[in-house]
Amino acid sequence: MKHRRNEKKSGREGLRIQERVGYCTDCGRSVDCLDGFLNGVIFGDGRLRCFPCDEKNKEKDDPM
Numbered sequence: 001m002k003h004r005r006n007e008k009k010s011g012r013e014g015l016r017i018q019e020r021v022g023y024c025t026d027c028g029r030s031v032d033c034l035d036g037f038l039n040g041v042i043f044g045d046g047r048l049r050c051f052p053c054d055e056k057n058k059e060k061d062d063p064m
């Protein structure tokens, strides 16, 4: 197999795909999709919440 030296694959390996999905409804932080992994939670009605806020909310909601 011969590789063409001139043909560079763009940038480095492990390039991250980051997609802005929206903003947390609680704190306003941006919620992004990294490599297909969302760093937050999307609700059925389309609202977004980042993980820290979601964690806080769970604590509140949790009766224990």
Ligand SMILES: [Zn+2]
Pocket (backbone or CB within 6 Å): 024, 025, 026, 027, 028, 029, 049, 050, 051, 052, 053, 054
């Ligand atoms: Zn938040």
